[in-house]
Amino acid sequence: MAGKEPFETVVAAHGGTVLRVCRAVLGLADADDAWSETFVAAMKAYPDLPGDANVEAWLVTIAHRKAIDVTRAAGRRAIPVADVPDTGTADGGREDVPGDLADAVSQLPDRQRQAIAYHYLAGLPYAEVAGILGGSAEAARRAAADGIAKLRRSFAGAGERSSR
């Protein structure tokens, strides 16, 4: 009986993180829709959520599904496929133009982008990330590491400038 906290508290505690995650996974344009749909769905299910559940992992799991829905519904900008940024030319070319980290993230293959968002922005351990993405924790760790390596290559210059 000892209570589940008001849903308002959940929104206040995790709304920012979920927005970051939606933005990283979907881009700015579709993030708002995904955020809203995530929290409406979460609010519906909230009374049945086990009291000991990891609320943030639960929300990110919902956001992951909603992001897929939003992408499908939009029917555009199909989730980037693995071979687009892997061709090599993009990475080399971006060194000279540091550009925008958000842009670099959007160029990453799907799983790498998701793994980075869920681990680095939502702070979920790789076991939880794997629970969302499927596959092993090791595979999730590798996807994030591969993505980070690419970001570091394409973004090194800009990072140093903006962290002066």
Next chain:
Amino acid sequence: MTTDDLAGELARAFPGRAGELSRLHERLAAAAQRDGVLDVAYRTIDSPVGPLLLAATELGLIRVAYACEDHDAVLQVLADRISPRILSAPVRLEAATRELGEYFAGRRRRFDLPLDLRLSAGFRRAVLTHLPEIGFGHTASYAAVAQLAGSPRAIRAVGTACATNPLPVVVPCHRVVRSDGSMGGYLGGPDAKRTLLSLEAA
């Protein structure tokens, strides 16, 4: 750049700031209302008796709470007893906010709001339903209210009903005073009771 630096850059690249969230929150409240999952909506208003928490279900106003009752604790009780599907959503409290504003400005003598009395049961609830019979600017003794509620000897229980009134101000337990004319206790504190009674006496 270390991975930690990069993580920091990521957080900067994908912000989730409070200003943006308030707009999204508003959208969420509207969607929750539309989908019938906004079980409890609340807001806080300023008043001559301090900040008041107002909360409403689909049925009506369910709670008015003084700051001294601890608004967070009150919301937790609502989560436990009604539903944890609670959001700050001022739209549902528009009528209550307006009527309370008019009341505190001296322009309203009775409230015309749907009430959800679920937080009160049995004799306490019976007492609450009779309290509005004490008109604006009048007072009644605990004994008189016991009579109104049909249990003339339940004077103490009337005191308890007033002390646990989930809808103070709107359900006027502040108009219940001691038989000797002294004010008696009040869940919002003696100052709040005095303020309300002198507002109504003006």
